[in-house]
Amino acid sequence: MDLFLQRIFDGLSNGATYALLAMALVMIFKATTLINFAQGEFAMFGGFIVLVLATEQGIPMWGAVVLGMLISAVLAAVIERTLIRPFDPADHLPLVIITLGLFLAINAIAGIVWRFDPRAFPELFPSGKAFNIAGATLSWYTIFTLITILVVAGGLTLLLNKTKIGLAFRAVSSNLESSELAGIKVGPTLQFGWAIAAAVGTLGVAVFVASPFRQLEPQVMVTGLIFAVSAAALGGLDSLGGAILGGLAIGLVQSIAVPYLGVPTELSLLAAVVVLLLVLLFKPSGLFGTPQVERV
Amino acid sequence: MTSRVLDVKNLHAGYGPIAVLHGLDFHVSEGEIVVILGANGAGKTTTLRAVSGMIERTGSIELRGNSIAATKAPDIVRAGVAHVPQGRGTLPELSVEDNLRVGAYIRNDNEVNADIDQWFEVYPVLGQRRDQRAGSLSGGEQQMLAVARALMSRPSLLLLDEPSLGLAPIIVSELFARFAEINRDLGTTMLVVEQNAQLALGIADRGYVIESGEMFAEGPADQLINDDSIRRAYLGV
Amino acid sequence: MGKFQLTKGTSAYTIYKWAGIVLLLLIVFIAAFAFNDTGKISVLDNDYKIGLTRITKAISFMVAILGLQVVAGFTGQLSLGQGFFFGTGAYMSAYLVADHQWPWFLTLVVVVPACFVMGLLFGIPALKIKGLYLALVTLGLAAIFPSLILLDVLEPYTNGAAGKIVDSDLLPPEWMPLDGISTGLQRIPLVGRYFGDGDLSNKQEQRIWTFFLMAILAAICFKMVSNLVSSRPGRAIRAVRDNETSAAVNGIGLSYHKTMSFGVASALGGVGGMIYVAELGIASQGDFTQLLSILFIVGLVVGGVGTLSGAVIGGLVIAFVPEWASSTQNLPGVPERWLDGPTGGFILGIGLIVLTFVLPGGIISGVRKLKARVVQVLPAPIPLPEAASVET
Numbered sequence: 001m002d003l004f005l006q007r008i009f010d011g012l013s014n015g016a017t018y019a020l021l022a023m024a025l026v027m028i029f030k031a032t033t034l035i036n037f038a039q040g041e042f043a044m045f046g047g048f049i050v051l052v053l054a055t056e057q058g059i060p061m062w063g064a065v066v067l068g069m070l071i072s073a074v075l076a077a078v079i080e081r082t083l084i085r086p087f088d089p090a091d092h093l094p095l096v097i098i099t100l101g102l103f104l105a106i107n108a109i110a111g112i113v114w115r116f117d118p119r120a121f122p123e124l125f126p127s128g129k130a131f132n133i134a135g136a137t138l139s140w141y142t143i144f145t146l147i148t149i150l151v152v153a154g155g156l157t158l159l160l161n162k163t164k165i166g167l168a169f170r171a172v173s174s175n176l177e178s179s180e181l182a183g184i185k186v187g188p189t190l191q192f193g194w195a196i197a198a199a200v201g202t203l204g205v206a207v208f209v210a211s212p213f214r215q216l217e218p219q220v221m222v223t224g225l226i227f228a229v230s231a232a233a234l235g236g237l238d239s240l241g242g243a244i245l246g247g248l249a250i251g252l253v254q255s256i257a258v259p260y261l262g263v264p265t266e267l268s269l270l271a272a273v274v275v276l277l278l279v280l281l282f283k284p285s286g287l288f289g290t291p292q293v294e295r296v
Numbered sequence: 297m298t299s300r301v302l303d304v305k306n307l308h309a310g311y312g313p314i315a316v317l318h319g320l321d322f323h324v325s326e327g328e329i330v331v332i333l334g335a336n337g338a339g340k341t342t343t344l345r346a347v348s349g350m351i352e353r354t355g356s357i358e359l360r361g362n363s364i365a366a367t368k369a370p371d372i373v374r375a376g377v378a379h380v381p382q383g384r385g386t387l388p389e390l391s392v393e394d395n396l397r398v399g400a401y402i403r404n405d406n407e408v409n410a411d412i413d414q415w416f417e418v419y420p421v422l423g424q425r426r427d428q429r430a431g432s433l434s435g436g437e438q439q440m441l442a443v444a445r446a447l448m449s450r451p452s453l454l455l456l457d458e459p460s461l462g463l464a465p466i467i468v469s470e471l472f473a474r475f476a477e478i479n480r481d482l483g484t485t486m487l488v489v490e491q492n493a494q495l496a497l498g499i500a501d502r503g504y505v506i507e508s509g510e511m512f513a514e515g516p517a518d519q520l521i522n523d524d525s526i527r528r529a530y531l532g533v
Numbered sequence: 534m535g536k537f538q539l540t541k542g543t544s545a546y547t548i549y550k551w552a553g554i555v556l557l558l559l560i561v562f563i564a565a566f567a568f569n570d571t572g573k574i575s576v577l578d579n580d581y582k583i584g585l586t587r588i589t590k591a592i593s594f595m596v597a598i599l600g601l602q603v604v605a606g607f608t609g610q611l612s613l614g615q616g617f618f619f620g621t622g623a624y625m626s627a628y629l630v631a632d633h634q635w636p637w638f639l640t641l642v643v644v645v646p647a648c649f650v651m652g653l654l655f656g657i658p659a660l661k662i663k664g665l666y667l668a669l670v671t672l673g674l675a676a677i678f679p680s681l682i683l684l685d686v687l688e689p690y691t692n693g694a695a696g697k698i699v700d701s702d703l704l705p706p707e708w709m710p711l712d713g714i715s716t717g718l719q720r721i722p723l724v725g726r727y728f729g730d731g732d733l734s735n736k737q738e739q740r741i742w743t744f745f746l747m748a749i750l751a752a753i754c755f756k757m758v759s760n761l762v763s764s765r766p767g768r769a770i771r772a773v774r775d776n777e778t779s780a781a782v783n784g785i786g787l788s789y790h791k792t793m794s795f796g797v798a799s800a801l802g803g804v805g806g807m808i809y810v811a812e813l814g815i816a817s818q819g820d821f822t823q824l825l826s827i828l829f830i831v832g833l834v835v836g837g838v839g840t841l842s843g844a845v846i847g848g849l850v851i852a853f854v855p856e857w858a859s860s861t862q863n864l865p866g867v868p869e870r871w872l873d874g875p876t877g878g879f880i881l882g883i884g885l886i887v888l889t890f891v892l893p894g895g896i897i898s899g900v901r902k903l904k905a906r907v908v909q910v911l912p913a914p915i916p917l918p919e920a921a922s923v924e925t
Contacts, residue, residue, distance in 0.1 A: 035665050037672070083886060092665060094889050096611060097834050100827055101889070105882025112874030164401070171398045174387035178442075181348065181381060183373035183402035183449065222823070226676045229669050269680055273673035280666050290389060 005136035007255045013211070015251020016145035020152060020204030021221070021228035022235065022243035024197040027156075030173045030238045031193045034095050038102035039201055040221030040228065045106050046072035046202025047121075047209060047216050048114055054122050061122050065206050069199040076198030080191045089176075089190075110218035118217040124210035145207050152200060153244055160240075165192055173238070223269055227254075230276040236289020245287070250275065299326050301453050301485045302347070302359060302377075309346035309353035316342040317509040319355070324453065329479050329486045331500040331517070333493045333526075339509040340489040341382055344455045347487075348372050348379040359453070374402050378451035382458050385442040388431030392422050395430045395441055399448030408448075415444045436467035440474070447484065454478075456488045460495065468492065472499050497521045561748055564588060585740045586812060587852055592744075592751045593619075593808035595848030598832040599751075599758055600801030602844050603794050605833060610791070614655070614671030615829045617678045618648045618799040620821030622806025624682065627697040627816040628690050637703060637811050638746075644803040652799025656792035675826035682818035696817030699810065703743045747808045754801060759841055761797070831881050835888055837895025846896050854880055 021043060028036045036042070050068035053059045059067065079102065087094050125144035129137045160166035168189045171179040180186055208224070209216040231250045235242025253275060254268040279286055302324040310316040316339045324330045334340045346353035349369040357365040364372055378399075379385075387395050396415060400408045416423030419440050425433065430441055439459055446454060456475070460468040476499040478484055490496035497503055497517045505513040505526060513526060520526050540546060564585070597619050604612045625647060626640040655674065682691045691697055810816045832847025855877025862872055892899050 033665070035669060037668075086890070093609075093611065093838075094893065096665065096668060097830070097889050098886055100830055101882045101885030103882070104827065104831070104878045104885065108875045108878030108882060112871050112876065112879060115874070167394060167397055168401060170390055170394070171387050171401075174389040175385075177350070177381060178385045178387055179398065180350070180369045181373065181379045181385060182398045182445070183370045184398070185370045223676060226673050226823075230673070233666075233669065267677075267680055267684070269673075270677045273670075273677050276673055277670055280670060284666065 003136075004256070005134055008252065009136060009138050009142050011252035011255030012248055013139075013142040013145045013251070014254060015231075015248035016149050017204050017208035017224065017247070018227045018231040018250050019149050019244045019247025020207065021201055021224060022231035022247045023152065023156065023240055024201035024204065025228055025232045026235070026238060026240055026243045027193050027197040027200065029232070031169060031190050032089055032095075034089070034092060035099070035229065036194075036197070037096065037099040037225070038106055039197065040225030041103050041106040041110075042072060042076060042198045043201030043205040043224075044216075044218060044221040045075075045110055046198060047205035047220070048110055048218075050202065050206050051119060051121060051216055061124055064122075065124070065203065068206070069202045072202040073195035073199040077191050077195040080194040081187075084194070085187050085190070107218055107222070114218065116217055116219070118215035121206070121209040121214070121216050124206060127212060141211055148203070148207055149244055149247075152203065153240065156196070156200070156240055159196070165189070169193055226269060227272050230272040230279075233276050234279050234286055236286030238290055239286070239288040242286055242288030299360070300324070300358075301326055301328075302357075302487065303361075304347065304358075305356040307343070307346055307353060307355040307357065309342055309351055309355075311342075311351065315509070317346065317353075320506065320509070320511055322504050322511070322514070324485055324487050327479070327483055327485055328501045329475070329488065329499055331488045331490055331493075331496040331503045332506060333490060333496065333503055333520075334506040334512075336491070338506045340506065341457055342509075343506070344379060344457050344487070344489055348377055348455055350379075373449055373451075376450075376452040377455065378446035378449050378453070379455040380442045380446045380457060380459065383461060386430040386433075386438050386445065388429065390430055391427050392430055392433070392441060393426040395445050396448050399445035402449055411448060415448070419444065435463050436471065439463060439471060443474070443478075447478070447482070452485060454484050454486045456486060458489055458491060460490060460492045468495060472496070475499055493526075494521075585744050587856065589740075589744045589747050589812040590809060591848045591852035592747045593805045593812065593848075594829070594832060594852050595805075595844050596751050596754050596808060597802050597805030597829055598836065598844040598847045598851075599754055599841065600798035600805070601829055601833045602839065602841060603758060603761070603801065604798040605830075605838060610794075611665075611668045611830070612671045612795070612798065613668050613823070613826050613830060614674040615798070615802045616675040616821050616823060616826035617671075618652065618802030619806040619809065619825065619829075620678045620682075620816075620818070621651065622648055622803030623810040623816045623821065624691055624697060624806075625803070626807040627699045627810045630811075631697060631699040632690075637807070638750075640807055641804065644807050645800045648803030649796045649800040652796040652802075653792055655799070656795030672823060672826065675823040678821050678823075679818040682821075691816075691818070694818065696815045697810075698815050700814065702739050703746060703811065704739055743812055747812070750804070750808065754804060755841055755844075758797075758801075762841075828881070831885050834885060835895055837897035840895070840897045843895050843897040850896075851881070854884075 021040060024039050024043065025035060028034060028039070046068055049071050050064050053067055054061050054064035057064075083098055083102070084095065087098070089095070126140040128140060130140045130143055131138045158166075160170055168179070168184045169192060171182065171184055172186055172189045176186060179189075205216075205221060205224075208214060209220065214220075227250055228247070231246035232243050233246070234249060235244070235246030250272055253271050258268045258271055300323050304323065305321050307317050307320040308315065320339075320343060322330075322332070332340050332343060342351070345351045347357060349364070349367055349372045353365065355365060357363065359372075359375055359377065362375070364375060364377075367375065373379075387398060390398065393412060396412045397408070400411065416426065421433075421437055422441055422444065425437075430438060433441060443454075443456070443459070459471055459475075463471070472495050475486065475488070479486055479499075488496055488500065493503075497520055500517040503515065503517050503520045504511060505520070513520065513523070515523070597615050600618070601612060601615050604610055622644045625644045626637065629635040629640045629643060630637055655671070681687065683693055828851045829847075832844070832851040834847075835850050836843030836845065836847030858877035858880050859875075861876065862869065864872060888895065894901075
């Protein structure tokens with residue numbers, strides 16, 4: 001029992017990162033039905049910015065995180081404006097190719113600038129254990145990662161539902177043409193989505209590597225993206241709440257199902273891919289997504 | 297003559313290499329309801345899309361004397377033109393109320409809430425369903441919502457693209473009665489594209505008939521409705 | 534318009550076509566002997582190697598990209614999972630050759646059907662999963678390959694993290710006068726010195742022989758795909774790419790052709806893997822990550838989507854650019870520390886983006902535009918049904 005509970009706790013804290021990255025993917029997918037294959041690399045790059053700000057510029061950790069989120073938002077906005085907007089949003093092939101190009105380029109830039117040696121990340125949350133529940137340890141890290149995703153989810157909900165830019169974003173996600181006819185400028189609205197996604201992703205990586213058992217290096221999100229994609233697909237690709245539940249579910253599958261089924265740890269990725277495949281085969285709109293109708 | 301709200305001369309437009317409009321001239325005066333008639337594929341929808349900046353176009357388009365021929369769609373809305381596109385211009389995933397808020401997107405005044413409440417009074421159905429997704433409304437309700445949403449921008453010119461499409465006849469006549477009401481009460485100038493010529497000419501002041509992207513006939517509504525060749529071609533009598 | 538006009542079906546066109554083929558063969562032949570050791574170009578104190586082993590590696594990539602052309606180019610679907618089939622082919626061949634002493638080419642009898650069937654299996658979900666969803670699933674597939682290899686169950690066959698070493702060599706038969714040809718080439722005045730010195734060592738002979746065999750194998754694959762493209766099913770799969778609905782209305786079995794194209798593509802991925810491991814002599818899981826699959830997409834796009842010759846250019850680009858980038862140690866104005874980093878990925882990533890902007894048809898479309906200025910090929914006066922839009 002204690003081990004089972006322990007695995008739930010571990011699964012939740014891993015799942016939190018997938019949830020944040022999945023939310024980032026959903027922000028862009030909602031508005032453009034595009035998957036940004038470079039989302040994980042955006043986030044990794046943002047993580048390095050946070051690290052540099054905190055360790056080399058001496059900015060307090062949470063200040064560095066917020067500043068890092070802002071910087072990555074601005075970078076993503078610039079990338080959207082220069083590399084994404086010139087293309088027809090309905091034609092996915094060139095856009096997917098651009099995001100794959102960004103994947104390679106950003107990963108390489110991080111490798112060129114920061115090298116591939118893993119770096120310790122400064123403490124983001126209090127360390128150590130918070131509670132002992134039935135023999136299982138609930139660490140402060142797990143508690144704070146869960147709080148973080150709740151805060152982010154709440155913040156995004158407020159942003160989307162209570163602000164004018166949020167209204168515009170939801171309008172563009174729903175019907176591009178009608179939004180334009182209501183005077184909404186589509187380009188800047190999608191740019192807003194890219195910026196928010198990058199900021200959320202950066203926070204996700206910061207939380208991920210803030211774990212005492214992990215370090216930051218350029219490859220950190222290469223497989224993380226697969227987990228996040230599975231999480232987003234499970235949740236429905238256009239649902240933020242779905243992304244959170246999907247992320248936590250993938251985290252739990254990884255930490256519970258994998259060891260209990262006797263599957264080696266290397267295969268936690270396989271578990272995620274199988275989940276992705278099953279969801280897309282049997283319920284392509286995911287658990288909470290809007291079913292897409294293809295007009296003929 | 298009353299002042300012209302919209303004055304279009306030599307309008308050319310199309311989709312990529314396909315030219316649809318070959319030099320149209322028409323105008324809409326203050327407070328008028330003007331209807332554009334034509335068969336399927338004559339270029340009616342293209343005409344509206346060209347005016348509201350949804351497609352590339354050449355020629356002269358003047359809105360109250362200011363050229364909008366090179367203006368992009370979102371800025372044309374700001375200039376006072378609201379366009380209800382063909383086939384329910386609603387935002388299906390958004391609530392009814394949010395649809396109206398999107399309509400008021402370009403406004404910065406504090407009367408938006410009052411205007412929304414007013415629409416809920418005019419169309420109580422919308423009021424009862426203010427928190428429901430627009431996509432869950434019936435076709436007629438969605439069309440009303442689309443019109444209300446367009447009017448939330450307080451336009452001086454309303455473009456309506458085949459509002460009767462896919463609606464039951466009884467709902468269509470109710471809808472057109474509403475248009476006449478809005479025109480009378482709010483003084484909103486309207487340019488309506490329709491296939492249902494009988495109904496549209498019934499509420500219109502003037503009409504144009506286009507055929508293959510060219511102007512075929514024009515005149516006061518009551519004159520067009522009695523014109524034999526037009527009756528045969530478009531009124532199906 | 535072109536300076537020379539040629540009409541299809543005339544003797545002038547036949548000569549033009551054959552001149553191209555002969556020229557290509559000549560390049561292949563000369564390359565085999567000139568670069569059999571480690572040919573290199575020096576620019577700004579950087580040595581760029583063009584060894585024959587690398588060219589053979591490029592051939593393996595070409596075949597894999599050719600597979601992507603079938604699935605992406607002709608049906609408009611994007612598969613990010615080619616690395617999975619490439620790796621599968623590599624490991625299967627390595628296992629059969631190392632543990633069962635099969636000859637290399639015989640392994641294709643197993644690799645091709647196995648990858649084909651696996652491709653079909655993954656092609657079936659592709660029926661339901663469209664566009665981006667397919668890209669997601671296939672990316673996942675590529676990502677799990679290295680961890681599959683490490684599975685305990687497979688360890689006896691794959692040798693786990695250490696990699697599967699194969700020491701069976703492809704030796705040229707006795708009657709093959711490779712040495713004689715080499716000596717002959719060396720005696721040619723002026724250019725003879727580019728063909729090395731003295732007799733070929735066993736290693737060199739083996740390299741040349743492997744290169745020839747793999748080039749022939751690749752040529753067969755290209756010819757088969759080219760025939761497939763212009764065949765009736767080939768035209769059907771292009772109809773699927775252009776418009777699924779109308780293809781279906783015209784009675785073209787969507788599911789059948791989409792699944793088949795996935796199978797063919799995967800089989801080609803397997804063949805590519807076999808070529809790769811035959812040249813390299815070791816299959817190691819770290820070579821077959823999702824990065825490899827993304828590199829194949831780079832090759833596909835850089836060469837030109839939907840063109841067979843694009844696959845050749847794509848294969849060369851992804852085989853040489855990363856290596857040349859990492860052998861660039863001196864570049865004025867660029868800190869050495871940066872040049873030590875993964876500059877290859879940077880160049881390919883940026884190159885991919887730039888090409889998408891300036892030359893969406895890939896390098897091959899640029900080459901064609903240039904060629905069109907010189908030579909213009911006119912269709913035969915009597916329209917033949919299959920002469921209209923065959924792309925090669």
